[in-house]
Amino acid sequence: MSDTDTVPNAAPSGQRPADKAPARSFLNQLELDLRLLGMVGAFIIVCVVFNVLTDGRFLTPRNIFNLSIQTVSVAIMATGMVFIIVTRHIDLSVGALLATASAVMAMMQTRWLPDMMGLPLGHAALPWLSILAGLITGAVIGAFQGWLVGYLTIPAFIVTLGGLLIWRNVGWYITSGQTIGPLDETFQAFGGINGTLGAQWSWIAGLLAAVVAVLALWSARRNKIGHGFRVKPIWAEAVVMAIIVGAILGFVAILNAYEIPSRVLARDFAARGAEMPEGFTASYGIPYSVLLLIAVAVVMTVIARKTRLGRYIFATGGNPDAAELSGINTRLLTVKVFAIMGTLVAISAVVASARLTNHSNDIGTLDELRVIAAAVIGGTALSGGIGTIYGAILGALIMQSLQSGMAMVGVDAPLQNMVVGTVLVAAVLIDIIYRRRVGGK
Amino acid sequence: MDKQSDPRASGAPDPRASGATPLVELKDIRIAFGGVQAVDGVSLDLYPGEVVGLLGHNGAGKSTLIKILSGAYKADSGEIWINGEKASIHSPRDARRYNIETIYQTLALADNLDAASNLFLGREIVTRMGFVDDAKQEAETRKIMARLNPNFRKLSEPVSALSGGQRQSVAIARAVYFNARILIMDEPTAALGVHETAMVADLIKELKAQGLGIFLISHDTREMMELCDRVSVMKNGQLVGTERVEDVTEDDILSMIIMGKNPKRDAA
Numbered sequence: 001m002s003d004t005d006t007v008p009n010a011a012p013s014g015q016r017p018a019d020k021a022p023a024r025s026f027l028n029q030l031e032l033d034l035r036l037l038g039m040v041g042a043f044i045i046v047c048v049v050f051n052v053l054t055d056g057r058f059l060t061p062r063n064i065f066n067l068s069i070q071t072v073s074v075a076i077m078a079t080g081m082v083f084i085i086v087t088r089h090i091d092l093s094v095g096a097l098l099a100t101a102s103a104v105m106a107m108m109q110t111r112w113l114p115d116m117m118g119l120p121l122g123h124a125a126l127p128w129l130s131i132l133a134g135l136i137t138g139a140v141i142g143a144f145q146g147w148l149v150g151y152l153t154i155p156a157f158i159v160t161l162g163g164l165l166i167w168r169n170v171g172w173y174i175t176s177g178q179t180i181g182p183l184d185e186t187f188q189a190f191g192g193i194n195g196t197l198g199a200q201w202s203w204i205a206g207l208l209a210a211v212v213a214v215l216a217l218w219s220a221r222r223n224k225i226g227h228g229f230r231v232k233p234i235w236a237e238a239v240v241m242a243i244i245v246g247a248i249l250g251f252v253a254i255l256n257a258y259e260i261p262s263r264v265l266a267r268d269f270a271a272r273g274a275e276m277p278e279g280f281t282a283s284y285g286i287p288y289s290v291l292l293l294i295a296v297a298v299v300m301t302v303i304a305r306k307t308r309l310g311r312y313i314f315a316t317g318g319n320p321d322a323a324e325l326s327g328i329n330t331r332l333l334t335v336k337v338f339a340i341m342g343t344l345v346a347i348s349a350v351v352a353s354a355r356l357t358n359h360s361n362d363i364g365t366l367d368e369l370r371v372i373a374a375a376v377i378g379g380t381a382l383s384g385g386i387g388t389i390y391g392a393i394l395g396a397l398i399m400q401s402l403q404s405g406m407a408m409v410g411v412d413a414p415l416q417n418m419v420v421g422t423v424l425v426a427a428v429l430i431d432i433i434y435r436r437r438v439g440g441k
Numbered sequence: 442m443d444k445q446s447d448p449r450a451s452g453a454p455d456p457r458a459s460g461a462t463p464l465v466e467l468k469d470i471r472i473a474f475g476g477v478q479a480v481d482g483v484s485l486d487l488y489p490g491e492v493v494g495l496l497g498h499n500g501a502g503k504s505t506l507i508k509i510l511s512g513a514y515k516a517d518s519g520e521i522w523i524n525g526e527k528a529s530i531h532s533p534r535d536a537r538r539y540n541i542e543t544i545y546q547t548l549a550l551a552d553n554l555d556a557a558s559n560l561f562l563g564r565e566i567v568t569r570m571g572f573v574d575d576a577k578q579e580a581e582t583r584k585i586m587a588r589l590n591p592n593f594r595k596l597s598e599p600v601s602a603l604s605g606g607q608r609q610s611v612a613i614a615r616a617v618y619f620n621a622r623i624l625i626m627d628e629p630t631a632a633l634g635v636h637e638t639a640m641v642a643d644l645i646k647e648l649k650a651q652g653l654g655i656f657l658i659s660h661d662t663r664e665m666m667e668l669c670d671r672v673s674v675m676k677n678g679q680l681v682g683t684e685r686v687e688d689v690t691e692d693d694i695l696s697m698i699i700m701g702k703n704p705k706r707d708a709a
Contacts, residue, residue: 223576
């Protein structure tokens with residue numbers, strides 16, 4: 001969503017923001033992405049409005065914590081959907097594939113490995129072998145669908161529409177329609193509330209991330225100077241660094257402010273046979289699932305921006321003929337892109353089933369639409385060639401905020417979906433208008 | 442109209458007379474698409490420092506022939522010889538190994554990427570870690586653009602924001618940067634204005650002087666008479682004939698294109 005109206009000072013930059021305007025505005029000097037600013041602006045508006053409507057219940061540490069763990073599953077898949085849509089394809093099968101991957105992992109840890117391999121329930125290797133099996137399942141099925149699209153030239157819409165029917169029911173078939181659980185405790189740690197870093201490690205992780213971000217910005221600047229390119233003024237660099245560091249540490253502070261309820265703590269102490277000290281408190285901190293999402297986001301962004309694979313994905317989306325004539329194997333590329341999608345679906349399946357603490361047949365139902373909507377709201381163009389990883393994640397966050405915000409306000413379920421649908425269409429319209437303004441196609 | 446007395450400064454001796462090896466020899470190339478013989482036994486050659494024009498109606502088989510040389514299509518039969526050795530070209534990548542670069546009619550640029558990414562597309566400069574070195578690519582693009590088109594400044598914008606001429610200079614820069622020996626230009630000026638067309642013409646002359654061999658496809662007969670050393674005319678997939686531009690008039694060429702024969706040669 002690129003709602004430029006929400007960005008003050010953006011208007012003076014006029015039609016061609018990147019042109020060599022003699023007097024560069026404050027925002028221009030920062031060289032921030034207008035599209036990103038628009039989305040962040042929209043997100044902030046959504047948060048503030050719901051916070052007012054819920055009398056301050058929306059922006060509590062507890063709700064922000066819940067919001068982040070609810071967003072993870074869709075956000076992880078949305079990063080993969082960016083590559084799919086950028087290469088002018090679509091994947092309607094992600095929700096169904098999530099069910100299959102989840103079913104495989106659930107069966108691995110509760111039936112197949114214990115019964116066939118003789119690993120007892122609770123064995124330390126169970127969750128990891130299950131996750132490995134799930135990842136392989138996702139990657140192989142994704143690659144297979146990619147092969148059908150790339151080499152047999154069946155339209156991705158059809159292949160994955162078939163996949164939508166097939167994989168949902170493969171999951172059903174594997175589990176005979178039963179709900180499988182409870183899942184392994186270590187496995188459940190990926191779900192959110194059952195696996196968090198705690199206050200101290202959260203701070204360490206946050207500081208580490210801040211240092212890495214600053215170093216990355218600095219080395220990029222030095223590299224530019226080394227080649228004699230113009231760089232933004234040092235104060236602008238500092239402002240950008242301050243914003244990023246502030247956002248990272250602020251996020252950690254909020255998550256750390258969500259304290260574990262004392263009865264839960266008391267139960268933990270009791271389980272260890274100890275007495276809880278008077279006035280003892282502990283925080284949840286960053287959930288592992290959120291760390292997983294951050295890791296996925298970093299890796300996918302690096303792939304998109306810094307690797308040949310990413311360059312070829314965007315080139316193929318921009319002009320498939322040009323890519324092919326440049327010697328890029330676009331068929332193999334399609335297989336790779338769908339394999340990446342499948343792998344990410346499997347990672348999401350870990351998070352989604354761990355959060356529910358069991359596998360059920362309807363897991364991931366309608367996720368394909370949420371994932372596509374998140375990518376599209378995040379500025380991914382269905383015409384191909386354009387899209388960002390951070391945009392897709394922000395898109396997922398905006399959608400989840402709308403959904404849970406409306407639920408908190410007490411909006412009726414049918415109205416909720418009507419609003420989300422409207423937002424999707426409106427977001428694309430705003431994006432089209434924005435692109436026309438800045439002179440793109 | 443009389444080209445015989447053309448006092449052009451192309452005083453170079455005919456390379457074929459010196460017995461040099463041709464840069465490219467296409468021998469009896471044939472390709473059919475679903476029963477239609479798109480290229481039917483065509484043989485052509487190209488010498489260093491020479492521009493050979495390909496003329497003919499739409500669908501005469503010019504672009505198809507040239508796509509066989511650039512690796513986009515694979516011939517049903519026939520041979521390609523490069524520098525006197527038989528070459529096997531099955532993909533655009535193969536063609537690049539023989540230093541064959543192609544500038545397509547449609548420009549073949551990814552509109553959403555910037556000039557540097559397009560220039561290095563498929564041949565990115567990577568760092569020791571294996572990541573694309575954008576800064577290095579941009580620096581190299583600046584260098585080559587300073588030579589080809591000094592007015593070119595929009596380095597970090599998607600090429601969709603560029604004018605036709607600027608886009609064309611990106612496509613040409615790609616060929617020049619990677620030391621093309623054989624350059625194929627499929628209607629390089631079709632999308633350009635007058636000034637930009639002149640710029641491309643100058644560039645062709647400069648590349649020719651550097652010893653590149655150039656196949657040029659165009660519909661503009663006058664332009665071809667000016668830029669080419671020889672012209673080959675195709676009709677219905679067959680080669681009508683190859684003539685030195687000094688030996689023919691524009692009218693002769695036109696009748697070869699339209700009627701499929703050279704009136705003068707028939708009369709002789």
